[in-house]
Amino acid sequence: MVFKIKSRPIVVLCYFTMLGLVIWFRFHKRQSIPTRTTQIEQILREMQTRKIETKHHATALQEDTCSICLEKAAYCLPCGHYFHLHCIKQWLNTNMSCPNCRRHPLE
Numbered sequence: 001m002v003f004k005i006k007s008r009p010i011v012v013l014c015y016f017t018m019l020g021l022v023i024w025f026r027f028h029k030r031q032s033i034p035t036r037t038t039q040i041e042q043i044l045r046e047m048q049t050r051k052i053e054t055k056h057h058a059t060a061l062q063e064d065t066c067s068i069c070l071e072k073a074a075y076c077l078p079c080g081h082y083f084h085l086h087c088i089k090q091w092l093n094t095n096m097s098c099p100n101c102r103r104h105p106l107e
Contacts, residue, residue, distance in 0.1 A: 040092045043105040044085065047075045067100050079103045 066073035068087040076082050081100045083091075091099055098105060 036093070036096065039096065039106065040089065043077070043092060044089060046105075047077060047085075047088075077103075077105050078107075079105070 064073060064082050065071065066083045066087050067081065068083060068091060071084070073082040073084050073087070075085050075088065077088070077098050079098050079101050081098050083099070088099075092105070096104060
């Protein structure tokens with residue numbers, strides 16, 4: 001004896017209800033995760049600026065130099081490392097961490 005479903009509307013209703021729930025959960029999950037661009041914008045807003053004093057005996061290994069281009073830098077990540085705004089923005093587009101210590105800038 002083969003099982004036959006006599007109430008097809010109930011099966012169709014259940015199918016579309018489940019399909020709707022799956023779509024809703026996927027959409028909700030996608031909306032709750034911040035995008036990389038949003039995170040980068042938040043990091044750049046929170047970076048501290050610092051006035052750089054020119055020193056004739058300064059070397060590229062000092063704390064206030066950008067470790068990406070090795071020039072004097074004026075923006076500081078929360079971990080204390082300094083970078084140029086354009087250097088760190090390019091870096092954060094590919095790596096969501098400090099180039100020196102690998103710490104996530106939003107932690």
